[in-house]
Amino acid sequence: MKRSDRLVSLMNYFWENPREHTALPVFSERYGAAKSSVSEDLDIIDRVMRHEGIGYLQTLPGASGGVRFIPEFSQENSKVFIRELCDMLEDPERILPGGYLYMSDMLGNPKMVSRIGRVLASTFADEQIDVVVTVATKGIPLAYAVASVLNVPVVIVRRDPRVTEGSSVSINYVSGSSRKIQTMVLPKRSLQEGANVCIIDDFMKAGGTINGMISLLNEFNANVSAVGVLAEADDEEDERVVDKYKSLVKITNVDGKNQQITVAPGNALD
Amino acid sequence: MKRSDRLVSLMNYFWENPREHTALPVFSERYGAAKSSVSEDLDIIDRVMRHEGIGYLQTLPGASGGVRFIPEFSQENSKVFIRELCDMLEDPERILPGGYLYMSDMLGNPKMVSRIGRVLASTFADEQIDVVVTVATKGIPLAYAVASVLNVPVVIVRRDPRVTEGSSVSINYVSGSSRKIQTMVLPKRSLQEGANVCIIDDFMKAGGTINGMISLLNEFNANVSAVGVLAEADDEEDERVVDKYKSLVKITNVDGKNQQITVAPGNALD
Incomplete structure (x- = not known):
């Protein structure tokens, strides 16, 4: 799946599942994409969200390297x-x-x-x-x-x-x-x-x-x-x-x- | 603004404003992007949303060529x-x-x-x-x-x-x-x-x-x-x-x- 498609799909996921912890491999597998590509997607999403003052992606440590969307008004x-x-x-x-x-x-x-x-x-x-x-x-x-x-x-x-x-x-x-x-x-x-x-x-x-x-x-x-x-x-x-x-x-x-x-x-x- | 950033921003907008009619020039202006680029962004979003069965973008006719997000479960x-x-x-x-x-x-x-x-x-x-x-x-x-x-x-x-x-x-x-x-x-x-x-x-x-x-x-x-x-x-x-x-x-x-x-x-x- 191309980056543009992944970004739209990820945004749907985050808006539908606020504060839900999801392991990175889940996304890699779903989109058939390398973990590094997914990480880049997440960086883009996090940056734009922070810029707009409507939330951010919180990266969680650990073996599976999870992430969750924290909706937050600046x-x-x-x-x-x-x-x-x-x-x-x-x-x-x-x-x-x-x-x-x-x-x-x-x-x-x-x-x-x-x-x-x-x-x-x-x-x-x-x-x-x-x-x-x-x-x-x-x-x-x-x-x-x-x-x-x-x-x-x-x-x-x-x-x-x-x-x-x-x-x-x-x-x-x-x-x-x-x-x-x-x-x-x-x-x-x-x-x-x-x-x-x-x-x-x-x-x-x-x-x-x-x-x-x-x-x-x-x-x-x-x-x-x-x-x-x-x-x-x-x-x-x-x-x-x-x-x-x-x-x-x-x-x-x-x-x-x-x-x-x-x-x-x-x-x-x- | 790059396509990837625009897609994230548009997705925030649609999820925050379901069924709200927005004229295309509003987006062109906000992102400093050609109308044709914004149209392509919207096509990508519409396609992925339909594929995931969670809604679609409805294009409205008229001089300003508006669009709105219809959240819909397939x-x-x-x-x-x-x-x-x-x-x-x-x-x-x-x-x-x-x-x-x-x-x-x-x-x-x-x-x-x-x-x-x-x-x-x-x-x-x-x-x-x-x-x-x-x-x-x-x-x-x-x-x-x-x-x-x-x-x-x-x-x-x-x-x-x-x-x-x-x-x-x-x-x-x-x-x-x-x-x-x-x-x-x-x-x-x-x-x-x-x-x-x-x-x-x-x-x-x-x-x-x-x-x-x-x-x-x-x-x-x-x-x-x-x-x-x-x-x-x-x-x-x-x-x-x-x-x-x-x-x-x-x-x-x-x-x-x-x-x-x-x-x-x-x-x-x-």
């Missing part, structure tokens, strides 16, 4: 994207009763969700993560976007127990902002003891929901390695119950009366 | 994948009380979800689809997987109205299998009048939930162009209230007593 790309998010969110038409912001259009856009996922996943690149956990409903697409970059499964905490999941563990917690008692449920079968977990959600106000998830995950002896949210609201900062987290944007002010919203970059790139 | 790839799904689902450990099957591990695997989405999206390749609609919770990842291939937004029908979405339309419907009255809600703002909709869900038994979604979508004068589910159960076929749909697999028998499950390919490839 700081520069992330900065531009987060600035775009801020601008979109500052549209006064997003103001809903109660000081909430309408974000469903953004969370409903698969391309945007996938970018948010890649930026968040990039900030956790150095953490050991076995599984992404979120709570139904709005965090789900973001959790999948992060998980597909990290190549790990997603586990969804529910607010209502369902018959179709077998036995489960549940906890009650106090919602940070509404101060109401709520329930969270996770099927026993869905999470292994001692897993390294990344919690993802769309929005964090006082942090009660995320804190609830942490308590529930404690029941599984899970280790919470990372917490990531799309947006945080900082109007109640002194009441926040979660301290270690990454946010892409920070909603600093929602003024319904004067139809003004102020959104700044979050702490993800700090 | 019949052959789809068949192999559906066969794998059947084998996975026939594991007797999946049997839950009440004749349900545990599928959360499969639905929690982003790579598997993305494949399911690509196979489903391939079966709707000829339909006009503006938006993918699903109902919380388990259909959500599949809906995003289909939507990202089709490059359209996702709208999530909820079972509980939420304060953060503004005014909404709700309906009551009778669940097909449990015969209980349930509620579905869709924020007014989330769907345009007359949209062409593809409904996606993880599981269909009698079809009551999907029928409920169709009724709700009628309130928006939406046109349901396609209905796709991962799995259908056919033990109550004569009671089914939805007739036009595509399923990847069909669970024909769940025998808790003898710990046996029988799963066959659904009608997606018919």
